Amino acid sequence: MADTAMERCEVKRLFLVNGAKEPRWVNVxxxxxxxxxxxxxxxxxxxxxxxxxxxxxxxxxxxxxxGDNCQGGHGPRGAQGLSSKPVN
Ligand SMILES: [Zn+2]
Structure with missing residues (x-):
């Protein structure tokens, strides 16, 4: 079964925090x-x-x-776990 298409994702952006660049994930x-x-x-x-x-x-x-374990894919709604290979 093909995975479910998602229209939103997170992108890593650098923010200036107290003079230091700090990467943060932003939902876009x-x-x-x-x-x-x-x-x-x-x-x-x-x-x-x-x-x-x-x-x-x-x-x-x-x-x-x-996709099988994610509510953005085929997984159960409301009981969200993290990927076994999360992108950090
Ligand atoms: Zn997912």
Whole structure:
């Protein structure tokens, strides 16, 4: 079964905190980062690796096991666990 397409993801951005650059994950629309080939992205729910579909308007889990356990994929709603290979 194909994974479920998600329209939002998290992207790593650097913020200036007390004069030091600090990376933070920010929830964004997939279309906001689709053209940014440098962007580090992950699933907003399970923090697993994701990939763009061909058109760049959706993301899918890279690993099927993530999608099966994630509420952004086929997993149960409300009982969210983290990916076995989270992107940090
Ligand atoms: Zn996920």
């Amino acid at each position: 629309a997939v279309t906001d980062v689709a053209n940014d080939s440098e962007a580090m992205i992950r699933c907003a729910y399970c923090h697993g690796a994701i990939k763009f579909n061909k058109g760049g308007d959706y993301v899918l889990h890279r690993w099927r096991t993530d």
